[in-house]
Structure formats: C-alpha cells, structure tokens
Amino acid sequence: MPFPGLMPSLSTVAPKTPEAEAFLERLIAVKDEHYRGGRFQLQFSVHATDPALRGKIVPVPVWSLEEIAAYGKRFFRRGDRKLTLNFALPEGERLDAGELRRVFDPELFLIKVTPVNPTYSAGKTGSAYVWDNPPAGLTEDSLALEKAGFTVILSPSAPEEIEAETSCGQLWASRLKKRAAGARKSAGSGKIIPFNWERSALLVTDMQEFFLDPCSPAYMPQAKSALANAGRLTEAFRRAGRPVLFTAHAHEDPAADGGLMTLWWRNVCLAGTPQARVSPQLAPLEGEVLMKCRYSAFTNPELRERLKALGVDSLVVAGLKTNLCVESTARAAFDLGFRCIAAGDAMAARTAELHASALASMADGFAMVRTTDEVLAALRSPAVVS
Missing domain, CATH: 3.40.50.850 (Isochorismatase-like)
Structure with a gap:
C-alpha cells in the first residue's frame, strides 16, 4: 500500500521495447489501484515533434507521438493529473503548436519546456542550452499552445542547481565524471x-x-x-x-x-x-x-x-x-x-x-x-x- 502523502513521479522517453511497453501497461493498473485522484505524475520526455530531431536527441527506438497520445487516453481517469509532455529543445529549435494540437488532447496532456542541462550526454554532443529566462521564440510558441487549450509550463534553469550539478540529469553526469x-x-x-x-x-x-x-x-x-x-x-x-x-x-x-x-x-x-x-x-x-x-x-x-x-x-x-x-x-x-x-x-x-x-x-x-x-x-x- 502507498504511504500517506506519497505522490510517485515517473519520467520516460517511452522506449519501444516489449519490456518497457509491458511495464507501462502494468503501470495503468498500479496507478488505478493505489494512486487515484491525482496522486501520480507521469511525464513523457518527448523533446521534439520532428521525428529526425527527436531521433538525434533520444537515439533509441521510442513510441511515436500518436502512440503516446493513445496511451494517454488509456491511462487518464477523471481526477488524475494531466500527463506531461516535456521538451528540452536545443538552441534555436521551436515547438510546433499545430502538430501538438493535432496529436494530443489538451484535456489529457500539458506541455513543459525546460533547458538542455549540461548532462553527460549533452556534454559529449555539445548540445547543452541553459536559460533562466525563456527565449523569445519559446515564449511565442507557449502562447500559441495556450491559445490551443494547453497548459504550458516554462521551467528555467536555477543557476545554483547548475553550479551544484543537481539539476535534471546532472547528478548522473557528475557521478560519471568522478x-x-x-x-x-x-x-x-x-x-x-x-x-x-x-x-x-x-x-x-x-x-x-x-x-x-x-x-x-x-x-x-x-x-x-x-x-x-x-x-x-x-x-x-x-x-x-x-x-x-x-x-x-x-x-x-x-x-x-x-x-x-x-x-x-x-x-x-x-x-x-x-x-x-x-x-x-x-x-x-x-x-x-x-x-x-x-x-x-x-x-x-x-x-x-x-x-x-x-x-x-x-x-x-x-x-x-x-x-x-x-x-x-x-x-x-x-x-x-x-x-x-x-x-x-x-x-x-x-x-x-x-x-x-x-x-x-x-x-x-x-x-x-x-x-x-x-x-x-x-x-x-x-x-x-x-
């Protein structure tokens, strides 16, 4: 049984493997049995709507946007928290509001935009892109998404977290460096x-x-x-x-x-x-x-x-x-x-x-x-x- 007040949070790139797919299907039953009423947070680290760019950011076979959307319909129950679609975009890349609205239901999904923190992988590829104020282009995209009905969260980097190497992905990078x-x-x-x-x-x-x-x-x-x-x-x-x-x-x-x-x-x-x-x-x-x-x-x-x-x-x-x-x-x-x-x-x-x-x-x-x-x-x- 869950601990009182505990709200599990899971983030995944949705790897396209039998094991991962079986786990995510089982997760629906676990959430429904133990964590009803908005006491579970599920995030898909999508990062890009363009398949080619997404393949570079996440270089493993993953679910398509349509497969994530279909899973969200099976996962969501009245009273649940919306599923999060996280985008950590390289510098200069934009969100495609039209494509997101075409594929995803804003009643089930919200959009979160984060910097590309200086993680282990970003360090190897030179793709780190840290910002404490959202770039103008992303601000415009978020407004377009809000007009399309989505809740949008712009989550900037905290300089003290970057310096302490405790932001998302950095703990592993720090461990690997040591x-x-x-x-x-x-x-x-x-x-x-x-x-x-x-x-x-x-x-x-x-x-x-x-x-x-x-x-x-x-x-x-x-x-x-x-x-x-x-x-x-x-x-x-x-x-x-x-x-x-x-x-x-x-x-x-x-x-x-x-x-x-x-x-x-x-x-x-x-x-x-x-x-x-x-x-x-x-x-x-x-x-x-x-x-x-x-x-x-x-x-x-x-x-x-x-x-x-x-x-x-x-x-x-x-x-x-x-x-x-x-x-x-x-x-x-x-x-x-x-x-x-x-x-x-x-x-x-x-x-x-x-x-x-x-x-x-x-x-x-x-x-x-x-x-x-x-x-x-x-x-x-x-x-x-x-």
Missing part, C-alpha cells in the same frame, strides 16, 4: 613498457552495426563517442603508413559455431546481415576486416599471422565491448608477445562500471591505458609516450 577520473587514475598506475611505434598497428574490435544501430537488440548509445575516437585513430594510423585491422563478430550458423556464446547471449549477430558490417564511418579497406565468433580476436589465427607478416610487435587496441572482446583480445595479445596500448576513450562497455573495471584490469596486467589524444601525440612524436 568515476571516469578515478578509473583514469587507477589505469594510469599500471606498468609502462617500451612500445615500438615503428612496428605498431591499430586493431579495432567489433565496431559494427550490431552495437551501433539503434534498431539492434544490442544497441549501445554510449558507443558513439568511442566510434568517433576510433575514427580519429584509424585516420592517423593510415596517415602514418601503419597497418589498420578490424574484427567483426558474427556467426554463420549459431547452432554450429555458436558454442557457449549462444547459451550466454540471447541475441547474436549473424554473418551476412547489415548488423555484421563494420561501421561505414570507419571506412575499412578491402582485406582489413577479419571475422571471429568468440571474444578474443586471436581466436581467428589469421590475425596473428597477418601481424607477424607485417612485422608488427606493438598493438593499439580499441573497439567494443571494453570488458569482453577488447579486454580478451588485449590479454591474448600480451600472451602472444605483442605490446599493447588500450585507447580507453575509443572503446565502450554496457555500463560505466564495466568499462572502468576493464580499463583497470588491463592496466594492472597487460596493457598501457591511454587516451586517444595521447596515442595520436605519440604516433606523431614517438618520444612523447613510451
């Missing part, structure tokens, strides 16, 4: 051994659409920045005339080549599908991609043979996922006699904890952890980093 600093400090305490840049190669593991496509069951939105840094490394190694190799993890026949992978993971990547290809953003050249169906890239014996034939004895490793294929590959490389640098910001894991733990593990036993900028500086002037 965790990353701790992981970097821990990783930096590892051993340093000579690294032969003249005999080095770049190996990018599994930076493929299986993890980068928002429609994939294995999608990792946190891999975007890792992909960008892997691209910088790829371009730099090509300019330096050093070898670049990629791996792609995929199964020809999971029943035959899946092994324990298919027991551990519900969804595996199938060879020959669009999700099996290395990201076009990295533009792999013919012959640079090696296939594998286990964590370590060295389970494909061709990798070791290629590196030896190229005269490589030092590897910079990057890719996905930090704690699985990258870490397994770096450990195997060390055992086979290859010196390793792990480009920590050119890889990603499912969670920040797993990423940080894997970097610390590599630094402790078999790889020097560096940033992409540090690797690029050393590649240009090998004396900079040993």
